[in-house]
Amino acid sequence: MVRKVILSAALTLIVIGGAVVAVCTSGKEPQERLRVATTTSLYDTGLWGYLEPMFERRYGVELDILYAGSGIAFEYGRRCDVDVIVTHDRVRELQFVDEGWGSKRVPFAYNYFLIVGPPEDPVGIKGLSPEEALRKLIETKEGRFVSRGDESGTHAKEKSLWREAGFEYEVVANSGGWYVQAGRGMGPTLSMASEMGAYTLTDVGTFLSYKGKLNLVPLIDRGQSLLNVYSVIPINAQKCPGANIEMADNLVSFLVSVEVQGFISNYGVSEYGVPLFYPCAGAEPAS
Amino acid sequence: MTEIWYGLVKAVELIVSLDPEVVEVVGRSLIVSGSACVIASVICLPLASLIHFRSFPGKRVIINLIQTLFSLPTVLVGLFLFVLLSRGGPLGGLGLLFTPAAMVIGQTLLISPVLLGLTISALNGVARELIDTAVSLGADGFQVAWLALREARYAVMAAVIMAFGRAISEVGCAVMVGGNIKGFTRVITTTISLESSKGDLELSIALGIILLLIALLVNVSLSRLQQR
Numbered sequence: 001m002v003r004k005v006i007l008s009a010a011l012t013l014i015v016i017g018g019a020v021v022a023v024c025t026s027g028k029e030p031q032e033r034l035r036v037a038t039t040t041s042l043y044d045t046g047l048w049g050y051l052e053p054m055f056e057r058r059y060g061v062e063l064d065i066l067y068a069g070s071g072i073a074f075e076y077g078r079r080c081d082v083d084v085i086v087t088h089d090r091v092r093e094l095q096f097v098d099e100g101w102g103s104k105r106v107p108f109a110y111n112y113f114l115i116v117g118p119p120e121d122p123v124g125i126k127g128l129s130p131e132e133a134l135r136k137l138i139e140t141k142e143g144r145f146v147s148r149g150d151e152s153g154t155h156a157k158e159k160s161l162w163r164e165a166g167f168e169y170e171v172v173a174n175s176g177g178w179y180v181q182a183g184r185g186m187g188p189t190l191s192m193a194s195e196m197g198a199y200t201l202t203d204v205g206t207f208l209s210y211k212g213k214l215n216l217v218p219l220i221d222r223g224q225s226l227l228n229v230y231s232v233i234p235i236n237a238q239k240c241p242g243a244n245i246e247m248a249d250n251l252v253s254f255l256v257s258v259e260v261q262g263f264i265s266n267y268g269v270s271e272y273g274v275p276l277f278y279p280c281a282g283a284e285p286a287s
Numbered sequence: 288m289t290e291i292w293y294g295l296v297k298a299v300e301l302i303v304s305l306d307p308e309v310v311e312v313v314g315r316s317l318i319v320s321g322s323a324c325v326i327a328s329v330i331c332l333p334l335a336s337l338i339h340f341r342s343f344p345g346k347r348v349i350i351n352l353i354q355t356l357f358s359l360p361t362v363l364v365g366l367f368l369f370v371l372l373s374r375g376g377p378l379g380g381l382g383l384l385f386t387p388a389a390m391v392i393g394q395t396l397l398i399s400p401v402l403l404g405l406t407i408s409a410l411n412g413v414a415r416e417l418i419d420t421a422v423s424l425g426a427d428g429f430q431v432a433w434l435a436l437r438e439a440r441y442a443v444m445a446a447v448i449m450a451f452g453r454a455i456s457e458v459g460c461a462v463m464v465g466g467n468i469k470g471f472t473r474v475i476t477t478t479i480s481l482e483s484s485k486g487d488l489e490l491s492i493a494l495g496i497i498l499l500l501i502a503l504l505v506n507v508s509l510s511r512l513q514q515r
Contacts, residue, residue, distance in 0.1 A: 035385065044485060052469075064385065064468040067481065080374035081384055188484040213486045242374065242382070 034247040037066040037073035038086040039153055040185035042230065045205040045276050047267055051260065059250050069185065071151025077101055077233070080240035084248035088203075088230045089153035091160075102233035103245075108255040109264050109277040110229040110285045113157055114207055115220040116190075117143065117199035125199070126219045131165040133220050137199060138167060141178040144198035148189050149181030153228075158201045161225060190214055203228050205276035208268060229285060230277070256282045294492025301493050313497055316474040319387055320455035323394035327402050328447055330395075335406035336432035350407060356400035364397045365463030372464060385466035390474070393460040398450035405449060409442030410435050441513055448509055452502060 042048060043065070052063050068076060070087040077085045078101055085102070087093055096102045115125070115133055123143040125133035137145055148155040159169045172179060180198065182189040186206040193200040194214040207218070220226075232255050234248035254260055261279035268276035278285070301309045338349065370376050372384040383389045413435045421431050436443055458476035465472035467481060475498050483491040 062471070064466070064471055066385065066466045066468065078375070080379070185484060187486060191484075191486060210486060240374065 031062050032060070032244070032247065033062045033064055034084065034244050034251065035064045035066065035082040036084045036086060036251065037068045037076045037082045039070050039073065039088055039230070040067055040187070041088070041154065041203045041206045042086060043067050044185060044187040045209045045268070047205075047264070047277070050263070050267070051255075054260070054263075055251065055254055058254065059247065061247055061250075063251075067185070069148070069150045069152030069154075070156070074101075077235055080235065080243060082235065083244040084232060084234045084251055086230065086232050087153055088228055089156045090229060090231075092156065093231055093233060096233060100236055101239055103236045104252075105231050105233050106252050106256060106282050107229050107231045107280050107284055108261070108282065110227065110280050111204045111277050112221060113154070113226040113228050114202055114204050114218045115199060116193070116202055116207060116214075116216040117219050118197045118215065119217045121219055123199070128220060130161050130220055130223045130225055134161055134165040134167070138172060138175060138179075141176060144178050144180055144196055146180045146182050146189055146193040146196065146198045146200040147173075148186070148201075149183045150185075152186075154186060154201060154203060157228070161201070164225060190216065205268070208272045208274070208276055211272075227285065229280070290488045291492060293489045295496065297489040298493035298496040301490075302497065309494070309497070311470070312473055312475055312478050312494070313501075315387065315472075316455055316476070316498075317501070319390050319461075319474060320394055320451060322391045323398060323454045324447065324451040326391065327395045327399050327450060331399055331402040332406055332436060332443065333432070335403050336410060336436060338403070339407050339410040339435075340428065340432060350404070353400050353404045353407070357404060359397060359400060361397060361457040361459030362463065363459075364393050365460035368393050368396070368460065368464045384464060385468060385472060387465065387472055389464040390461050390472060393464050394454040394457065397457060397460055398454050401453055402446055402450040405446030406436075406439075406443055409439040409446060412442060413438045444509060444512065448505055451505065455501065456498065 038048060048065055052065060055061070056063050066073075066076065066082065070089045070092065073082070073085040073087050074092060074096055076082045077096065093102070093105050097105050115130060117123075117125070123137055123140055125136055128136065137143060147158055162169050162172050173181065180192070180196070182192050184192070186202060187210055189200060190202055190207065190210050191213065192198075194216050197215075199219075200216075204218075204221070207214075207216075232252050234245060234252060235243045237243055237245045261281050264277050265275055265279045268274070300306075338346065368389065369384065371378050372381065372389055373379055374382075374384070383392070417438060418431060418435060421434050426434065456476060458480050461467075461472075461474055462477045462480065465474070465477065467473050467477040473481075475494050479491045479494050479498075482488075482494075
């Protein structure tokens with residue numbers, strides 16, 4: 001009896017296993033897929049949740065979205081593991097294209113970074129320039145600062161702000177317990193800063209879409225250095241012969257199309273009163 | 288604390304209404320981890336009998352090694368497999384990275400040591416006399432192994448359940464080689480990890496409860512089996 005039960009259980013498992021293998025292999029061939037690695041901030045705002053089905057319907061393709069900070073996105077790109085990347089780190093993007101990994105860099109949306117913190121603002125940085133605020137934070141060490149610490153685009157922006165404020169990033173990163181390196185996406189970093197009553201640098205889109213769950217307010221939202229540009233970069237076919245270049249180019253055309261640019265400019269307006277992104281249709285936004 | 292209550296309520300809602308996203312994610316978890324478990328069993332049960340019944344130099348070392356790998360970190364398996372399966376890596380040509388197949392391979396690697404080690408322990412518990420009798424009656428190696436595995440079936444089943452539990456509850460490897468792609472490689476644990484980082488605690492808790500229910504179901508069926 002026991003033997004029969006065990007045998008039938010094993011048989012069922014094997015049948016399921018066989019079915020899986022069949023599904024995995026058969027489902028893959030006929031369905032064209034496009035792999036995109038996208039910065040966490042675009043994902044956390046929910047924008048991809050709308051763009052993905054629109055794109056899939058229009059081009060009859062499965063869009064595989066990998067939730068990855070810009071740092072990992074570049075790494076996936078260099079390993080030819082994705083067909084196209086969406087990032088927000090101008091310096092490294094230009095380098096990525098220069099080195100021949102990306103075929104072109106097409107900016108399609110922008111917004112601004114914010115320095116946010118607890119409403120009481122214990123260090124008193126409200127109204128300062130971003131650089132002055134960072135200087136005050138590190139000199140007083142009276143409040144904590146949560147850094148993404150994950151080589152993402154936001155992290156790169158933070159590093160460049162420290163440089164402009166006159167500090168070597170290595171020095172900042174090792175300057176004590178007030179400086180916290182989260183090592184996570186934008187949303188989790190905001191939650192962490194809120195829990196700790198700390199300051200952090202965030203893109204405005206993710207901040208607005210998380211605002212209801214956070215005890216943080218924007219303290220610094222001015223300064224040219226806070227511009228945040230999102231670009232799409234197809235992988236170069238010469239470096240990665242297997243990449244789905246044609247469909248990657250379709251994604252670029254899709255993102256800068258009048259329809260999608262219009263959608264992006266309205267995204268979030270009904271919910272937050274202000275748009276989360278501004279469209280810039282392929283051109284670098286004038287700063 | 289209110290989140291946990293809402294999570295419970297939402298879990299019941301999601302299960303009763305058979306929410307399509309939940310059904311899909313739970314189904315994928317079962318399929319991926321179930322396949323890993325079947326593949327690992329097919330490989331490890333015979334291999335465990337081989338190791339148990341043969342004596343060879345370094346046997347003790349091998350068993351120690353297997354037991355050490357019980358604590359193999361899931362992210363380490365993920366990292367290893369990522370480097371191997373990435374297009375830039377030695378097996379990149381197979382195009383397996385970020386597919387369910389890669390997750391099955393990862394979980395198979397992850398649970399094999401547990402399955403091997405526990406099966407060897409199970410075989411150690413089989414009475415020596417039984418084996419000796421079988422041998423004296425002219426049983427060959429294959430028959431002896433089959434007899435011993437059958438004799439130790441409860442402990443072997445427990446090992447398989449344990450391995451399945453480790454597979455379905457891991458997140459590190461699944462997210463690294465699967466990529467947590469919606470509708471393709473997203474499973475229970477990677478969804479919990481993503482949704483809780485997005486602040487959707489209720490869905491995370493609901494999925495966590497479903498994961499525990501699966502474990503309960505598996506264990507109840509096991510003990511029912513043992514009572515027969």
